[in-house]
Amino acid sequence: MRKQLLKKTAASVLSLAMIVSSMTFTSLKMSKDVTAAPTTSSKMVWSDEFNGASIDTSKWGYEIGTGSSGWGNNEQQYYTNRSDNAYVSGGALHIRAKKESYGGMNYTSARLNTNGKFTFTYGYVEARIALPASQGIWPAFWMLGANIGSVGWPSCGEIDIMEAINAESKTYGTCHWNCNGHAEYGKSSGNFDRTQYHTYGLQWDNQYIRMFVDGNKIYEMYIENNAGDTDEFHKPFYLLLNVAVGGNWPGFSIDNNAFPQEMKVDYVRVYQDNPSYSSSSSNNVDGNNTSSGGNSSGNSGSTSTPSNGMGMNYAGSNSATAYVNDSKWTDIHYSVNGGGQQNVRMTQSGSKATYTINGLNSGDNVKYWFTYCNTSGYTRDTEAYTYTHKSGGSSGGSSGNTSNVNSSSGNIYIYQDINYGGRVASLGEGSYNLASLQAKGFKNDDLSSLKVPFGYKVTLYADDNFSGRTKVITNDTSWIGSDFNDITSSIKVEKAKYTIINKHSGKVLDVSGSNTNNGANVQQWDSNGTNAQKWYIHQNSDYSYTITSVINGKALDVDAWSKNNGANVQMWDCGNSQSNQQWWLTEVGDGYSSIINKNSNKCLDVSGWSTASGANVQQYDYYQQANQLWKFVLVD
Known part of the structure; x- marks a missing residue:
């Protein structure tokens, strides 16, 4: 996070020469194949799943104020401990940067750390994070040496597992240390939609520091035997999460219209082969860990059926x-x-x-x-x-199935308690009567929260066999409300259908002439309720989406895999994970989202800012203009 460079002196020139020498040595050591995961002998020693109602202050502390010279970077925010700037909701930590006058600054945000609460040496660290993206924003997941109070920076060492600036479509991994002055070595990832959830990992041992994005290695530095004066990286470190605004690195041109900006953290986990840590908490591994991610005690009370495959x-x-x-x-x-x-x-x-x-x-x-x-x-x-296990035959996560029991699993998760706690089971598309829910370990009237990915529609029924009062859920819901808490007796899971409305024109995305052939053009048109204007949304494993037409089952496709501005958008048979048919969906406020093609990194755009029916839909560079923003409205 610290990007301020020291003034060059004879000592720092010498340090740069040593760094180059160290990096050359590092490059010769990078052939070893590694994976971004705990080793088979490792144990989860610390985690926060953020499944509670508030930030766990036994694990996290707040840094408050502006630091020295804007935290050494001339940052423009004032860090607070207010729930306006940091809170837990929906199973995630939210760090929110706001445009407001506070403490003599024009912005507020939050910076959390585990200093004095949890420090460790070596291990595998992973967090799943969705990042903000706008001019002037600077989110980070990083580590500092626990001895910073006595030796200062950079002699304490710094490991930036993930940093991102402005609206760039990439992240950075960097190490800082003292080598006769400030030394640093950094690398960046490839381009991707950082506003979606991704995993950011660090593998740290006595030989290497390696960093990963979604399991793909982006960084490796050799530190064995203190190579390049890297003795800092063999001592205890602590974790930090923050969102800065402005500063020497992102610059001082800040998009004030983009606020508030949030970083969402699904979890943070630390694994070690040979536990070497210090903790003041009595509960290092989060007991609300519904993902289990390395918890040596497993997911207590969970009896779900696995997903397909x-x-x-x-x-x-x-x-x-x-x-x-x-x-x-x-x-x-x-x-x-x-x-x-x-x-x-x-x-x-x-x-x-x-x-x-x-x-x-x-x-x-x-x-x-x-x-x-x-x-x-x-x-x-x-x-x-x-x-x-049954010696006489098969078994599994559910038993006693009959022809009236649906035992399929999928992307929907139902939970016994609020905030995604207690008993859990997964559901695929289909209908689940009371017998089906009981086969998955659920009692009658025993459901309080559920997770529903975008693109699905879940109907809860108060009575068995899909009768009685109903409630429709289309997103993650940490509490279904007093009107339906512990009332559900049967459930239907369906693909949701949406119309997609352009913000500028108010017209909807439409398959021209209701054409069902490959190459059918896509345009905007007045809403008429036909299937040519209804769409299914499917989430892919990398959190991109495939958008398919209800009328023809074909995918929204950029013609000929083009990466050019003005390339036509059409309908085509769904390919096998074709990136020209995959789109990043990013909410920007007021219910509107950008739709950005994974292959070209350009957005879905109404040509010429037209408001007329029949205007063509194309791809174009993204400027967050109204003709490039779309609202998904549930139909049927």
């Missing part, structure tokens, strides 16, 4: 085989009958990972979850699942 099957009278189909590599974490957790790298064959557990007896209960990287390079932890 992964799970555990009967493999013999004394064995069961776990599998993940879409895998580059997978670790399984499991325990039998509440015993000690085992962490094992599964056997990879092609794109399928498997592992067989032997020595099981009838009635044994296996609790398990996966850490895996899919074939698209996306790394994640799954929910915790259960398997009950």
Whole structure:
């Protein structure tokens, strides 16, 4: 986070020469293949899943004020400990930068750290974060040496796991240290939509510092034997999260119309092979960890059924085989009958990972979850699942199924308690009567929160067999409200249908002439309620979206994979993860979003700012103009 450079002296010139020498040595050491994940022998030693109602002050402290010279960078914000600037909601930490006069500054924000509460040396660190993006904004997830109070900066060392500035479509990883003056070494990621959730990881041991975005390595620095005077990086560090406004690096041109700007943090987790940390908290690993992500005790109380393409099957009278189909590599974490957790790298064959557990007896209960990287390079932890072994045949996360029981799983998660706590189960598209919910471990009238990805519509019914009062949910809901809390007896999960309305013209996205052929043109038109103006939204594994037409099932597609301004947008058969058919959706306020093509990084745009029906829809450089902003409105 600290970007201020020291004035060059003879000593700093010498330090630069040493840094170059160190980097040359580093480049010769970078052939070792690594993955962004805990090792099979590592243990989660600290985490915050942000599933409570407020920030856990046993884990996080606030830094308040403007620091020295704007935190050494001439930053323009005043950091506060107010809930206006930092709060927990919907299972995430929100750090909000605001445009307001406060403490002699024109902006406020928050900066949280674990100094004095949790410090550690070496390990794997990961956070899942959605970043703000606007001119003048500077979010960061980083670490400082715990001895900063005695030795100062940069002698304490600094590891910037993730920084981003302005509206750039990339992030940065950087290390700072003292090598006869300030030394730094940084690298940037490739382009991606940083406003969506992504994982940012650090692997740190006595040889290397490596950084990752969504499991893809972007940075590696060699530090063994204090190479390049890097002794700072073999001592305890603490974690920081903040959003700065302006400063020497992002500059002082700030888009005041973009505020408020928020960084959302789904979780922060720290794993170590040989635990070496200091903590003042009595609960290092978050007990509300619904993702389990490395928690050595697993996800207590969770009895969900795995998503499609992964799970555990009967493999013999004394064995069961776990599998993940879409895998580059997978670790399984499991325990039998509440015993000690085992962490094992599964056997990879092609794109399928498997592992067989032997020595099981009838009635044994296996609790398990996966850490895996899919074939698209996306790394994640799954929910915790259960398997009950039956010597005479198959078993799984649910039992006693009949023809009237829907046991399918998918992207919808239902929870027993508010804030995504208690019992959990996943649902796919389809209808779930009371028997189906009971087969997934839910009692009647026992649902208080649920997670619904954009693109789905969930209808809750007060009575069995889809009768009685109803409530429709289309997004993550940490409490379904007093009108439906602990009332649900049956559920329907459907793809949601939307009209997509342009902010400038008020007209809707339309397939010209209701054409069902490849190459059908896309335009704007007055709303008429036909299927040519209705769209399905499907979230991909990297959090991009595919937008398909209800009338023809084809995908919104940039013609010929073009990256040029003015390239036509059309309908085409859905390809196999084609990036010219994948779009980043980013909310910008008032219910409107930008729609940016993954392949070209250009946005969906109404040509010539036209307000006429029949005006063509194209791709163009994104300027957050009204003709480039769209509202998704649920229909049917």
